């Protein structure tokens with residue numbers, strides 16, 4: 001996607017969010033930054049060049065998390081910059097590369113003439129949920145499209161809903177309460193159940209010199225682990241709201 005298209009979507013979102021002058025500038029800088037210079041990633045201490053036009057959803061999520069943490073710390077300039085970078089990748093992901101990239105350039109030319117859809121931006125802002133699960137799902141549902149108008153609608157809609165999810169801090173108090181309650185329940189039931197059943201299973205196994213008694217115990221521990229999924233989701237939500245560090 002061309003700079004003009006990225007900026008056009010960014011402007012509609014910045015207007016809808018009524019960003020301050022400085023936040024708007026940081027946001028629009030971020031939204032073109034990935035094309036300005038090649039970004040480098042880091043894995044196992046080794047630096048490598050990110051394949052810019054095909055970044056993984058993981059890389060996009062890294063920028064999302066970075067943006068969210070900065071917003072929580074009230075460092076909105078850096079927050080909007082990283083949000084802009086995440087949106088850049090979502091917008092590029094929305095564009096089909098075509099066979100061997102031959103049709104890609106022509107499509108980008110056409111796309112540059114299409115206005116971003118403010119209707120899709122408003123819908124995206126309204127339909128967001130402020131959680132990492134929502135953002136992850138939104139990113140994974142972005143499809144590479146061919147029709148310029150559809151590309152613009154999808155890119156506008158997904159960009160807006162991810163932006164709204166990242167900057168929405170209104171759910172913090174509720175998450176804080178839910179998290180505290182779930183944490184107590186987890187400490188009082190799930191953990192003792194899993195540890196207790198395993199301990200019983202292991203001691204019976206030792207007693208009878210057979211591993212069979214450990215099987216139902218392991219099943220119970222596994223069930224406790226599976227039933228614990230809502231708690232793990234809540235923990236991620238707590239982290240999303242700056243309440244827990246991993």
Ligand SMILES: [Zn+2]
Nearest residue numbers: 001034035092
């Ligand atoms: Zn790009």
